[in-house]
Amino acid sequence: MEDYAYILDYLSQGRATDTRFKREPIAYALGESELKMFELIPKPGVVLRPGDRVFIGKNVSERTQIQHVKRRISYKELTSAAQNELQFIVEKIVRTNPGKFIRFFNEAQPITTRFHTLELLPGLGKKTMWAIIEERKKGNFKDFEDLQSRVPLVRNVEKLLVQRIMKELTDPTEKYRLFVAK
Numbered sequence: 001m002e003d004y005a006y007i008l009d010y011l012s013q014g015r016a017t018d019t020r021f022k023r024e025p026i027a028y029a030l031g032e033s034e035l036k037m038f039e040l041i042p043k044p045g046v047v048l049r050p051g052d053r054v055f056i057g058k059n060v061s062e063r064t065q066i067q068h069v070k071r072r073i074s075y076k077e078l079t080s081a082a083q084n085e086l087q088f089i090v091e092k093i094v095r096t097n098p099g100k101f102i103r104f105f106n107e108a109q110p111i112t113t114r115f116h117t118l119e120l121l122p123g124l125g126k127k128t129m130w131a132i133i134e135e136r137k138k139g140n141f142k143d144f145e146d147l148q149s150r151v152p153l154v155r156n157v158e159k160l161l162v163q164r165i166m167k168e169l170t171d172p173t174e175k176y177r178l179f180v181a182k
Contacts, residue, residue: 002031003057005038006089009082010048027066028073028082029054030089032097034181035165037078039070050085051092075170090165094158098143101161104178105132105147106140111176120176122163128153 007029014023027040027048040056042048046065054065075083094101108117118129131151141147144157154160161179168180 001058002034002036002038003055004032004053005029005040005056006032006092007048007050007052007054008037008085008089009050009079010042011079012047026070027054028078029056030086030093030169031056032093033100035090035093035169035179036181037073037075037169039073039077041067041070043067050081051089074172086169087162087166090162090169091158094161094165101157101179102141102143102147104161105157106136117176117178120164120178121160122167123160124154 007027009028011026014026025042027042029038029040030036031038032053038056040054042065043063044067048054048065052065055062056066056069057063075086078086105118110116116129116133118124118132119126128151131153132147135141135147135150138150141150147157148154165179168174168177
């Protein structure tokens with residue numbers, strides 16, 4: 001269940017394709033914890049900007065900017081502005097929640113006897129995967145810097161995670177979901 005989301009795009013006049021006489025403002029957002037994409041209805045008089053963090057949780061009294069979540073959407077339903085903003089918001093989420101993502105490196109398990117979850121990260125092959133597994137036997141990784149210092153083969157951990165999350169968000173046929181909820 002998502003409690004917070006980051007605004008990707010805000011249409012104060014609603015969608016141009018909406019044929020109703022009175023169009024309502026719409027915001028497109030990416031959830032903070034499960035990385036789900038939403039279409040939101042803001043409260044009257046509220047102006048949102050891309051990058052704003054808003055509360056969308058169940059407790060309606062805490063919602064100061066959002067009236068309700070209209071529906072969940074796919075990448076193709078986003079506006080082009082929202083699609084362009086998506087990668088920046090994903091980078092922001094990875095930077096602000098490093099514990100969630102470092103836990104992935106500490107707990108990742110094999111998918112089959114020949115294929116490991118770590119190999120789903122772009123640019124990470126068998127050699128790097130085994131280096132990570134051997135290092136985590138000595139103790140859990142504390143943060144991205146600890147991972148990069150203990151496993152020199154891994155560079156730009158945040159960039160690898162962002163690339164993987166973007167693949168999961170943009171490709172509906174992706175079989176394995178590591179970070180984005182179905």
